[in-house]
Amino acid sequence: MRRPLQTSTxxxxxxxxxxxxxxxxxxxxxxxxxxxxxxxxxxxxxxxxEAMAELLKGDAVAPFEIExxxxxxxxxxxxxxxxxFAMSAIDMCAWDALGQALGEPVVRLLGGSPRPVxxxxxxxxxxxxxxxxxxxxxALVAEGFSAVKLRLGxxxxxxxxxxxxxxxxxxxxxxxxxxxxxxxxxxxxxIRRGRMLDEEGGVLWIEEPVRADDFAxxxxxAREVATPIQIGENFMGPEQMAQAIAAGxxxxxxxxxxRIGGVTGWMRAAALAQAAGLEMSSHLFVEASCQLLAVTxxxxxxxxxxxxxxxxxxxxxxxxxxxxxPAGAGLGMKWNEKSVKKYAA
Numbered sequence: 001m002r003r004p005l006q007t008s009t010x011x012x013x014x015x016x017x018x019x020x021x022x023x024x025x026x027x028x029x030x031x032x033x034x035x036x037x038x039x040x041x042x043x044x045x046x047x048x049x050e051a052m053a054e055l056l057k058g059d060a061v062a063p064f065e066i067e068x069x070x071x072x073x074x075x076x077x078x079x080x081x082x083x084x085f086a087m088s089a090i091d092m093c094a095w096d097a098l099g100q101a102l103g104e105p106v107v108r109l110l111g112g113s114p115r116p117v118x119x120x121x122x123x124x125x126x127x128x129x130x131x132x133x134x135x136x137x138x139a140l141v142a143e144g145f146s147a148v149k150l151r152l153g154x155x156x157x158x159x160x161x162x163x164x165x166x167x168x169x170x171x172x173x174x175x176x177x178x179x180x181x182x183x184x185x186x187x188x189x190x191i192r193r194g195r196m197l198d199e200e201g202g203v204l205w206i207e208e209p210v211r212a213d214d215f216a217x218x219x220x221x222a223r224e225v226a227t228p229i230q231i232g233e234n235f236m237g238p239e240q241m242a243q244a245i246a247a248g249x250x251x252x253x254x255x256x257x258x259r260i261g262g263v264t265g266w267m268r269a270a271a272l273a274q275a276a277g278l279e280m281s282s283h284l285f286v287e288a289s290c291q292l293l294a295v296t297x298x299x300x301x302x303x304x305x306x307x308x309x310x311x312x313x314x315x316x317x318x319x320x321x322x323x324x325x326p327a328g329a330g331l332g333m334k335w336n337e338k339s340v341k342k343y344a345a
Contacts, residue, residue: 001013001014001015001307002123002306003123003124003136004126005123005124005126005151006126006127006128006151007126007127007151007153007180007182008127008151008152008153008154008181008182008183008184009153009182009183009184011126014039015035015307015308016035016036016037016038016039016041016042016345017033017034017035017036017307017308017311018033018034018036018042018045018046018049018089019031019033019311019335019340020032020033020034020049020089020090020093021093022053022061022090022093022094022096022097024061024097024101026101028061028097028100028101029097029100030061030092030093030094030095030096030097030098030100030330031093031096031330031331031333031334031335032088032089032090032092032093032096032262032288032331032333033089033308033311033333034085034086034088034089034258035258035284035285035307036085039345041082042345044082045082045085045086048082048083048085048086049086049089049090052070052073052086052087052090053090055069055070055073056069056070056090061094061097061098061101062094062098063091063094063095063098063262063263063264064264066090066091066094067087067091067261067262067264067265070087070090071087074087079237080236080237081236084236084237084258084259084261085258085259087261087262088257088258088259088260088261088262088265089258089262090262091261091262091263091264091265092257092262092263092288092331095109095262095263095264095330095331096330096331096333097330098330099329099330099331100329100330102329103329104329105291105325105328105329105330105331105332106263106288106291106292106330106331107291107292107294107295110263110267110291110292110295111295112291112294112295113294114291114294114325115294116319116320116322116323116324117289117290117293117294117299117302117322117323118147118300118301118302118321118322118323119145119147119286119301119302119303119304119318119321119322119323120145120147120148120149120176120178120301120302120303120304121140121141121143121145121147121148121149121304122148122149122303122304122305123140123304123305123306124136124137124139124140124148125137125140125148125149125150125151125167126151127151127153127154130162130163130166133150133163133166133167133170134166134167134169134170137150137167137170137171138170138171141171141175143318144318144319144320144321145175145304145318145321146174146175146176146321147175147176147177147178147204147301147321148167148171148175148176148177148178149177149178149179149180149207149303150163150164150167150177150178150179150180151179151180151181151182152164152179152180152181152184152193153181153182153184153185157189157192157193157196160193160196161196161200164179164197164200164203165200168200168202173202176204177202177203177204178203178204178205178207178230178301179197179203179205179206179207180206180207180208181193181206181207181208181209181210182207182208183208183209183210183211183212184209185209185210186210187210187214187217187220187221190209190210190217190221190225191220191221191224191225193209194206194209194221194224194225194227194229195224195225195226197225197227198225198226198227203227204228205227205228205229205230205251205252206225206227206228206229206230207229207230207231207254208230208231208233208234209221209229212231212233212234213234213240215243215244215247215249216247216249218231218244218247218249218250219247219248219249222248222249222250222251223248228250228251228252229249229250229251229252230250230251230252230253230254230281231244231249231250231252231253231254232244232250232252232253232254232255232256232280232281232283233254233255233256233259233283233284234256234259235253235255235256235259235260235269236259237259237260237261237265238260238261238265238268238269238272241253241255241260241269241272241273242272245272245276245278250278251278252278252279252280252281252300253269253273253278253279253280253281254280254281254282254283254300254301254303255269255280255282255283256282256283256284256285257282257283257284257285257288257289257292258284258285263288263292266292266296267292267295270292270295270296270297270298273296273297273298274297274298277298278298279298279299279300280293280296280298280299280300281293281300281301281302281303282301282302282303283303284303284305284307286302286303286304286305286308286316286323286325287308287312287315287316287325287326287331287332287333288331289302289303290302290316290323290324290325291325291331302323304316304318304323310336310339310343311335311336311339311340311343312326312333312334312335312336313334313335313336314326314327314328314332314333314334
């Protein structure tokens with residue numbers, strides 16, 4: 001990674017990606033990738049993708065039918081975690097192949113039009129020294145962004161507030177600032193630090209203050225803290241998102257393409273967000289997210305990271321604070337084969 005990221009729950013210094021090609025009998029190849037968090041997870045996820053591929057040989061490239069079949073076959077094992085990751089990869093591949101076969105980007109297949117999407121720079125501002133935070137925040141804005149995200153969750157609330165003030169002073173009032181605790185806090189501590197952030201002001205949202213699946217606890221934080229609460233990157237499918245919304249856990253939602261169920265799961269999640277009147281952002285997977293947010297009724301922010309850029313022929317571009325996805329049919333992703341060979345695990 002260009003900028004290794006230290007969060008409250010650990011360091012992320014490399015981006016282990018699983019690249020998936022879906023080959024069709026008409027010569028079209030659908031592509032997607034997964035972020036396996038750690039290298040040791042990659043083989044297990046790949047094995048699941050390969051097992052699912054055996055079930056799909058000879059089937060039509062019809063994403064809804066593929067999802068229905070795989071959900072039925074994996075019901076007893078459970079459609080969560082890496083099982084859902086593998087299904088999401090295949091779903092994104094299928095939509096990509098379908099778009100290529102029809103000569104249209106996925107956004108048009110979904111009834112929308114390609115357009116730039118408001119983005120914030122999430123490639124830095126981890127748990128680090130104040131001097132480094134100041135330098136990095138200025139660099140992130142200089143890359144063409146009008147919004148950045150700061151990781152919090154230091155051992156003391158005072159240290160978090162010091163970091164927040166330093167970054168706010170460095171970027172100025174015209175740059176939007178989000179903060180992310182990466183699930184670091186108890187409910188009581190989240191309320192205490194949340195109220196401190198309320199007093200500081202200038203924060204658009206507080207992300208994942210408590211354990212991701214503690215919807216009741218997060219709902220308590222949302223009731224007690226004025227700054228909007230953002231969760232969703234760990235929603236396992238639209239069903240879990242529906243549970244979080246019903247519990248009143250958050251003010252904003254931000255699904256992750258590999259956890260929500262790919263393109264198919266995303267569209268169901270977007271309908272839930274619209275029905276609840278919640279702004280919806282994205283988590284990682286910027287290439288697909290550019291197109292998915294363009295058809296999301298309550299579209300909010302795209303989280304920009306550059307982790308897949310080295311292995312793509314045409315990475316996402318940023319212009320005037322907005323993300324512009326790859327041109328072309330499907331999801332627009334093509335592997336830079338030379339780089340793939342260079343970084344192959």
